[in-house]
Amino acid sequence: MLKQIIQSWDQYCRDENFIGIGSTRKVYRVLDYVIKVHLHPIGYKQSKKELEIYTSMVDKGLAQLFAQTYYVDDFISVQKYYKPLELKNNQTYEVKDEENQCLIPNLFDEVLEILDKNFDCFDLEDSSNYGLNNDGKLVFTDYGMTKSLYEKEWVPLAEEGILPQIHFDFCSVCGLEKELRMYGDNDRDKRCYNCGKE
Template identity: 60%
Template sequence: MVTKIIANWQPYCTEENCIGIGSTRKVYRVNEYVIKKHLHPIGYKQSLYEIELYQYMKEHNAADLFAEMVYVNEEVCIQRYYENLELKNDQTYELNISEDVRISNRLRAILLELDRKFDSFDLKDSSNFGLTSDGELILIDYGMTKSLYEKEWVPLAEAGELPQIYFETCRICGIQKELRMYGKEDKDKRCYGCGKQ
């Protein structure tokens, strides 16, 4: 199946298959895999880092704590699918790393290593984790580093070229949820579901 997706991924990238969108990548589910389509060159850098980090963890017997990276090119990456964590009040949230019972001791140790040794960013954001069949957390989005965030993402977000996420009321559906906002001048308060990319 994955060979077929790699050879011809475009037909799978439909709104019906979309399961998430970030500032630099859009995610589509295809059976037990996801296609992360790069919306910006930073997304490609994230995917390259994910596959590099996954290979490192594989060599150090910790790959089972990360969603398997299968393939990367300039347009997409393909990764094993895991169910996303539920939103709380239509928004992501910060995990309590020390107390969340779904975080194994091994994953807790790896998160510390990612912070100290690998410059990893956003290690407490619920949107970066999925659930295994055993109900334990696994990293599904682990390509952003602190240096990439500070040196490249922040300047582009401040310039309005990349969206920042704000929890506000959508002017169309009237629900308070995460909105994609492009700089201080962006007044279009619509959610993704109401048509704002």
């Protein structure tokens, strides 16, 4: 099945399979896999970093804390699927809050330190970067953004309005307060993703 997904990935990337979107990648679920479609070259760099990190964590005996990255090319990456964490009040949250302690797996702090020191990883405590394994523990699913990539490439493009930043506000169509994708300071389109704004 993995080979088929890689060869015919675009056939699986349909609305009914859509599960999430970030500023640089859009994600679809196919059975026990996710296809991350690169919306921007930074997304490709994130996917390559995830493959590098996962391979390193296998060697360290820590792979169980990460969604396996099976494949990366210019257009997509394919990873193992984990159920995403639910939003709270239509927004993401810090996973290390006291109320989430039951979700934290063993060696979590040790892995965060490795990711920081060895891989320059950035933004690893936001709930949107995790899934839950069968034991109800956190698994890293989005772990390829580095501090240098963020500061040198992502921030300038976000400031120019090329890549979206996330702002918590009321959608002008459905009226719900939720995370909106905003493209620069002059973006006045306050629709949420569900109401048509990518």
